[in-house]
Amino acid sequence: xxxxxxxxxxxxxxxxxxxxxxxLSKKIKVGARVWINFRNxxxxxxxxxxxxxxxxxxxxxxxxxxxxTPLLDKNALLLAxxxxxxxxxxxxxxxxxxxxxxxxxxxxxAGLIPNGDCPEIxxxxxxxxxxxxxxxxxxxxxxxxDRWGIYLEQIKKTLNSKKSVIIILPDISAVLxxxxxxxxxxxxxxxxxxxxxxxxxxxxxxxxxIGTIVVVGTRSxxxxxxxxxxxxxxDEEHDSVYKQxxxxxxxxxxxxxxxxxxxxxxxILGSTAPSLEYLNLAKKNNLRYTFIPRGRDFPEIKTIDxxxxxxxxxxxxxxxxxxxxxxxxxxxxxxxxxxxxLNRRGFATYAFCHNCGMALECPRCNINLAFHFEDSVLxxxxxxxxxxxxxxxxxxxxxxxxxxxxxxxxIESELSRIFAQAKIKRIDFRGNLNLKDADIFxxxxxxxxxxxxxxxxxGILGIDNSLNRIDFRSAEKTFAxxxxxxxxxxxxxxxxxxxxKHNCLQALLTKNIDIFYEKELSQRRELRFPxxxxxxxxxxxxxxxxxxxxxxxxxxxxLNRVNKSRDIKIISLNPGQPSKLRDNFYWQLLVSADSxxxxxxxxxxxxxxxxHSGIIVTVDVDPV
DNA sequence: AGCACGCCGACT
DNA sequence: GTCGGCGTGCTC
Numbered sequence: 001x002x003x004x005x006x007x008x009x010x011x012x013x014x015x016x017x018x019x020x021x022x023x024l025s026k027k028i029k030v031g032a033r034v035w036i037n038f039r040n041x042x043x044x045x046x047x048x049x050x051x052x053x054x055x056x057x058x059x060x061x062x063x064x065x066x067x068x069t070p071l072l073d074k075n076a077l078l079l080a081x082x083x084x085x086x087x088x089x090x091x092x093x094x095x096x097x098x099x100x101x102x103x104x105x106x107x108x109x110a111g112l113i114p115n116g117d118c119p120e121i122x123x124x125x126x127x128x129x130x131x132x133x134x135x136x137x138x139x140x141x142x143x144x145x146d147r148w149g150i151y152l153e154q155i156k157k158t159l160n161s162k163k164s165v166i167i168i169l170p171d172i173s174a175v176l177x178x179x180x181x182x183x184x185x186x187x188x189x190x191x192x193x194x195x196x197x198x199x200x201x202x203x204x205x206x207x208x209x210i211g212t213i214v215v216v217g218t219r220s221x222x223x224x225x226x227x228x229x230x231x232x233x234x235d236e237e238h239d240s241v242y243k244q245x246x247x248x249x250x251x252x253x254x255x256x257x258x259x260x261x262x263x264x265x266x267x268i269l270g271s272t273a274p275s276l277e278y279l280n281l282a283k284k285n286n287l288r289y290t291f292i293p294r295g296r297d298f299p300e301i302k303t304i305d306x307x308x309x310x311x312x313x314x315x316x317x318x319x320x321x322x323x324x325x326x327x328x329x330x331x332x333x334x335x336x337x338x339x340x341x342l343n344r345r346g347f348a349t350y351a352f353c354h355n356c357g358m359a360l361e362c363p364r365c366n367i368n369l370a371f372h373f374e375d376s377v378l379x380x381x382x383x384x385x386x387x388x389x390x391x392x393x394x395x396x397x398x399x400x401x402x403x404x405x406x407x408x409x410x411i412e413s414e415l416s417r418i419f420a421q422a423k424i425k426r427i428d429f430r431g432n433l434n435l436k437d438a439d440i441f442x443x444x445x446x447x448x449x450x451x452x453x454x455x456x457x458x459g460i461l462g463i464d465n466s467l468n469r470i471d472f473r474s475a476e477k478t479f480a481x482x483x484x485x486x487x488x489x490x491x492x493x494x495x496x497x498x499x500x501k502h503n504c505l506q507a508l509l510t511k512n513i514d515i516f517y518e519k520e521l522s523q524r525r526e527l528r529f530p531x532x533x534x535x536x537x538x539x540x541x542x543x544x545x546x547x548x549x550x551x552x553x554x555x556x557x558x559l560n561r562v563n564k565s566r567d568i569k570i571i572s573l574n575p576g577q578p579s580k581l582r583d584n585f586y587w588q589l590l591v592s593a594d595s596x597x598x599x600x601x602x603x604x605x606x607x608x609x610x611x612h613s614g615i616i617v618t619v620d621v622d623p624v
Numbered sequence: 625a626g627c628a629c630g631c632c633g634a635c636t
Numbered sequence: 637g638t639c640g641g642c643g644t645g646c647t648c
Contacts, residue, residue, distance in 0.1 A: 011625050014648080616625090
């Protein structure tokens with residue numbers, strides 16, 4: 001008698017035992033999909049082990065075997081297992097992150113070629129032995145393009161040794177761009193992987209069937225089913241899009257690290273502005289560090305302290321300082337291109353009643369609606385709720401609506417008033433940017449990803465907002481923005497700020513990039529923040545505010561009571577950010593630990609026993 | 625996650 | 637009496 005241990009794409013750990021019907025016992029393999037009856041429902045399961053006996057009394061049989069050749073090889077199953085143990089999800093949920101949508105829904109595929117033999121997985125493990133670090137290199141490339149030379153050289157080297165390559169990029173347009181580079185420079189099959197690609201399944205199967213291939217893709221392509229993986233490249237390693245917003249909350253960069261360790265592949269991380277996590281590893285000599293300096297002179301960099309900039313007698317917040325305005329004017333005169341940067345879309349972030357002062361809020365979220373001038377629409381950036389902006393206050397019916405918190409639409413209209421003769425263009429979505437189209441460009445952070453464009457003058461607005469966020473990474477994120485803007489600038493950068501002494505700005509002004517990293521790292525070390533310790537959010541959400549609050553307090557108390565580990569600390573309990581989203585109320589517990597895996601294990605055990613009717617609990621390890 | 629079971633309050 | 641809302645626990 002043969003038994004199959006099966007996991008499911010649900011938030012239940014498993015695995016669950018099933019009997020294997022005699023006619024399937026020769027055909028069934030670890031890594032194959034099966035239809036099973038689970039709690040009287042026909043569900044898709046993944047075979048993770050075959051056994052000669054089972055401790056469970058009343059077993060149900062496997063209903064159908066979908067794959068005569070396993071979809072997942074030993075390494076893929078192991079990677080999913082490690083993901084589930086690090087990111088606090090079930091093994092089955094992690095497996096579903098690996099597979100294309102069609103395969104998760106039970107689509108059968110024909111003509112799969114086995115990936116060699118597939119030995120059984122005996123027991124869960126990771127980090128039982130001292131983890132071996134993969135061979136990794138961090139390329140800190142200030143100008144942003146030179147690293148491709150290194151990439152291409154390493155890709156060729158890997159292909160020559162008959163091994164495959166995965167290149168991971170932040171977004172689809174970067175993927176398509178990279179594909180063109182690869183296709184012209186590399187003579188090898190190229191695969192493209194991103195979720196929502198129309199031929200996702202066909203492409204996935206093709207990648208699985210080809211011996212040596214270069215796969216280019218977004219976050220999920222870290223799981224690409226290449227046979228012999230020799231190299232993984234993560235471009236713009238610091239980008240937060242590598243973190244998945246839904247369960248499992250994996251970060252493709254860390255998964256790439258895990259995968260390189262399993263498959264003994266090399267890892268290259270490239271970035272204009274490396275994360276502190278990987279910069280710290282470099283400083284500890286745990287990975288190779290290559291710095292590619294700016295290949296041209298630094299622009300002149302100047303900060304304007306807006307505390308001392310008051311135009312006229314009025315105290316109202318100035319948008320453009322006199323100095324910046326004059327600089328734009330002289331740049332216009334000499335025919336130069338100007339970029340004004342403000343990381344805030346729309347016209348205003350805040351619409352309120354002149355009479356009663358009430359701010360217009362999203363009905364589903366605890367968030368002020370942003371105002372877009374062109375179509376006169378109020379929009380929630382979280383749930384995308386839209387409404388026509390009312391003329392008079394819906395609350396007191398007497399006041400008219402005023403706007404505050406300038407976005408780039410506001411800057412644009414301000415500029416066209418001041419520089420009536422100039423051509424002005426707003427960039428708030430990624431598109432084809434042509435420098436010929438305007439004299440002054442007003443842009444949000446989407447501009448950072450542009451390649452091959454340079455501005456004579458770059459004016460940076462609203463950087464204080466970015467620095468003042470209640471997020472321990474705010475300085476790091478701001479610095480990454482500034483380095484991105486440095487890359488786009490040719491002659492001069494003007495930064496309007498009330499915090500000119502901040503490390504971010506001092507590092508730029510002194511043209512000594514490393515002092516930012518040194519100071520920020522030493523602060524993080526002192527405060528026991530990442531990368532010196534892991535942070536974990538335990539998020540609770542539900543329709544009823546009071547219940548979510550109560551459950552969170554109970555959970556906080558309970559976790560503190562049962563926690564015997566000196567490593568794990570349950571730090572705080574706070575309303576979510578925002579506290580209400582899509583009609584759900586949020587609370588979050590913050591946990592810290594030296595070992596994410598240990599904390600995850602602790603949470604898995606203790607969340608299981610926690611009663612939470614009507615409340616959904618999710619765990620986010622290493623939030624970004 | 626989802627679903628059944630069972631306990632309590634409001635009501636034809 | 638019984639219908640149904642919601643808390644609790646289990647799924648091989």
